[in-house]
Amino acid sequence: MSTLGAVAATGGMRFSIDPWDPSYGTSVADDGFKESTAKIEAGVEEAPSAWRPVPLPAARGRLVAAPDAVLFVDGVRREDARGWIDDLAPADTRATSAAPAVCASFASGVVCSCALGAHLLTARVERGLFTPARHAGDITTLAGTYRVRPVTDDGPNGLNLAIQQAMTTLEISIAAGARHGHATVPGADGQVWPGPDGVAGSAPDDSFADGPAWPSDAEAQPVPGDPFAAGPTGPWPRQRLAEHPTDQPGGAAPDRSALLIVDGPLRGRTHMPRTLGFIKTHHSRYLEPPQHEVVGRLQPGERTPVFMMGTNWDRFTWYLRLPSRPGAPWAGVARIECPASLPAADAIGLADLSQVVLPRFASHEFKDGRAPQNLYPIAGLERALRRRLGDRQLMYRSLRRAAGGAIG
Numbered sequence: 001m002s003t004l005g006a007v008a009a010t011g012g013m014r015f016s017i018d019p020w021d022p023s024y025g026t027s028v029a030d031d032g033f034k035e036s037t038a039k040i041e042a043g044v045e046e047a048p049s050a051w052r053p054v055p056l057p058a059a060r061g062r063l064v065a066a067p068d069a070v071l072f073v074d075g076v077r078r079e080d081a082r083g084w085i086d087d088l089a090p091a092d093t094r095a096t097s098a099a100p101a102v103c104a105s106f107a108s109g110v111v112c113s114c115a116l117g118a119h120l121l122t123a124r125v126e127r128g129l130f131t132p133a134r135h136a137g138d139i140t141t142l143a144g145t146y147r148v149r150p151v152t153d154d155g156p157n158g159l160n161l162a163i164q165q166a167m168t169t170l171e172i173s174i175a176a177g178a179r180h181g182h183a184t185v186p187g188a189d190g191q192v193w194p195g196p197d198g199v200a201g202s203a204p205d206d207s208f209a210d211g212p213a214w215p216s217d218a219e220a221q222p223v224p225g226d227p228f229a230a231g232p233t234g235p236w237p238r239q240r241l242a243e244h245p246t247d248q249p250g251g252a253a254p255d256r257s258a259l260l261i262v263d264g265p266l267r268g269r270t271h272m273p274r275t276l277g278f279i280k281t282h283h284s285r286y287l288e289p290p291q292h293e294v295v296g297r298l299q300p301g302e303r304t305p306v307f308m309m310g311t312n313w314d315r316f317t318w319y320l321r322l323p324s325r326p327g328a329p330w331a332g333v334a335r336i337e338c339p340a341s342l343p344a345a346d347a348i349g350l351a352d353l354s355q356v357v358l359p360r361f362a363s364h365e366f367k368d369g370r371a372p373q374n375l376y377p378i379a380g381l382e383r384a385l386r387r388r389l390g391d392r393q394l395m396y397r398s399l400r401r402a403a404g405g406a407i408g
């Protein structure tokens with residue numbers, strides 16, 4: 001392959017880019033569950049025969065300590081181009097076969113809602129060349145480098161799954177770092193954010209300025225206006241680190257440490273402390289009819305008893321109805337997950353906490369077609385991340401140019 005001079009610069013491979021327009025900024029909000037063969041243990045909190053809607057903790061005489069901060073983790077991904085990696089061929093001949101390849105950009109970030117308002121804690125963009133071609137190398141373009149990501153699953157959905165996996169991996173690492181860095185590292189102070197490809201110093205997003213006050217002892221009130229609306233809405237929070245809430249579990253005091261909300265299932269992330277998976281779409285009916293029917297009877301803020309669900313992994317889970325207008329039986333219903341490794345009492349405590357915390361972040365119907373389940377910090381985070389992916393047309397043209405150079 002060394003005879004293909006122009007190819008050497010791109011890692012010793014030939015590749016081409018399809019004139020195809022991939023969709024823009026796909027989010028990873030899909031919960032991924034298609035089948036209903038899950039094993040259900042409905043008697044974690046209540047005997048199945050005793051299932052009924054669980055009122056707000058205060059109505060049950062339970063005190064729930066609001067966390068100092070709620071961190072929301074999410075990721076977005078985008079296919080910048082599809083193409084082909086030519087199989088290796090003898091010098092001066094054209095390959096007669098090729099492997100599919102996808103050039104994708106993806107980003108993950110964390111937004112924090114605390115006494116300082118809502119602010120972006122961290123965001124990171126990566127780009128990858130996903131392909132089963134073993135001889136593939138990085139593609140360097142003027143707009144960024146697509147690092148090769150070997151794909152072993154050559155099934156029809158293998159590339160897609162690999163991109164999703166890469167993004168989940170990025171989310172896990174960024175979430176762990178954010179929890180640690182919430183109070184301690186430079187860059188958590190709202191002034192220096194990594195830009196595209198990790199270059200620091202790009203302008204902060206206006207969309208996170210002036211978030212809702214947190215914590216608030218008032219009843220869950222509709223937040224006036226969308227604090228994440230695009231456009232300059234106010235000064236970026238420039239808190240001092242010393243003023244920022246710490247993230248220390250406090251001895252015998254109630255645990256007010258940050259609660260982490262992951263958009264989507266917890267799969268692969270069950271080792272993270274104080275973390276909930278938030279699933280806003282429902283593809284399967286998991287519960288037997290008598291328990292399933294309880295979901296439809298939930299009032300806003302109410303939840304089902306905690307139950308255990310096992311697919312190829314286990315978790316505690318419950319349904320929660322967010323504030324919403326009366327509508328379809330499942331309008332405003334989200335499913336929340338926490339790790340199966342927790343004691344059941346802790347899982348029930350997190351379920352109570354979710355009733356207090358999550359309704360505050362429900363989006364409003366007139367702002368968001370997916371309201372109320374599309375929690376507005378997550379919606380704002382996705383917008384901020386998509387901006388960081390960079391201009392897709394620019395990335396696409398850069399890839400075409402790089403491919404043209406390689407092929408000569």
Ligand SMILES: [Zn+2]
Pocket residue numbers: 069112113114115116119244245
């Ligand atoms: Zn904060």
